Amino acid sequence: MxxxxxxxxxxxxxxxxxxxxxxxxxxxxxxxxxxxxxxxxxxxxxxxxGVSGDLGTIGKLWEQFQETSQWKRYAADTRTDYTQCSLMLLKFFKNARAADIEAPDIARYLRKARADAPVRANREVALLSNLIGLAIERGEAKHNPCREVRRNEEQPRSEAPDPKEFEAFSVWLSAKGGQKAVIGMAAEYAAVAGNRKVEFLDLAWPQIDRAEATIRIKRAKQRGKKRGEVIEQIEITPRLAELLDRLQVLRTEKDCLYVFRNRFGNAYTSSGFKASWGKLMNEALEQKVISRRFTFHDLRAYYVTQHKSERGTLPDLHANPATTARIYDRNKTVNRKGL
Structure with missing residues (x-):
């Protein structure tokens, strides 16, 4: 209807x-x-x-949300993340009508039901807020209680991988060969080029110009008119050139398009790469190759921190340089002059 x-x-x-x-x-x-x-x-x-059925319930709204233009505008990774968020959210709210959910229900979900995963709970409530917003547009709810509840506090990561540990980790993966070596080289690329995983997992050889010593990649997370239009032109430094040489050796098939290919010759999916990375990180910890875990996204912070240490400036990663400094610069030493 x-x-x-x-x-x-x-x-x-x-x-x-x-x-x-x-x-x-x-x-x-x-x-x-x-x-x-x-x-x-x-x-x-x-x-x-007599047709009310599940109309206005969170379960029905989730189905309808995936048919909206807003959903279609999301990047593939965002849709995947929201789909994962929906799994736990629907366990608690699937049959609840949006109009019947109140602020205390949201608070209980954040503080008690999902106390073991407070940061993830924030993402799930963000999805719930979108679903209730859709209900308001459809006349199935009057207000959005998600906006009335304080989110769980999130502590930003403050450490970047130690250079010596990262070097040991890279050498360890390289010695293993095969796909483990490819994932290791993907980590090296993130550390020396600073790109997000979503930006370079499907990096193709035609995007690399060895004559001009540049790599051209579309910058992710751009909104509005800039979406998909900001191109990062990355300088191929000696370290990056050496890495590309090693990747070129693995290019057994001349028509292989992707730089970081999986065992089938295709680009890694975000979920497939994430699963492989998690297994290798666990193995490295068990074998004491590294002393503490770090995320793949921490390698972006590694790049920023090392860039500032070696070149004296922060790289251009965001339209607002303050964002780069606040989120990714994890240098603990502040240099300043005396009088």
């Missing part, structure tokens, strides 16, 4: 001095007054025609 400006078929909105009232026109009958609360009016009609 399709909605028209948040109303069901045969519903009518009438402007009054005190606001808008609603009524329903049954077939062959007199109009039925529904009051001035649109959400209540829609429920009354659904009850009358």
């Amino acid at each position: 399709k909605h028209r400006d948040g109303l069901l078929p045969r519903m009518e909105a009438i402007k009054r001095k005190k606001g808008i009232s609603y009524r329903y026109h049954p077939v062959g009958g007199k109009p039925i007054s529904l009051g001035m609360d649109k959400t209540v009016a829609v429920r009354k009609v659904l009850d009358m025609i």
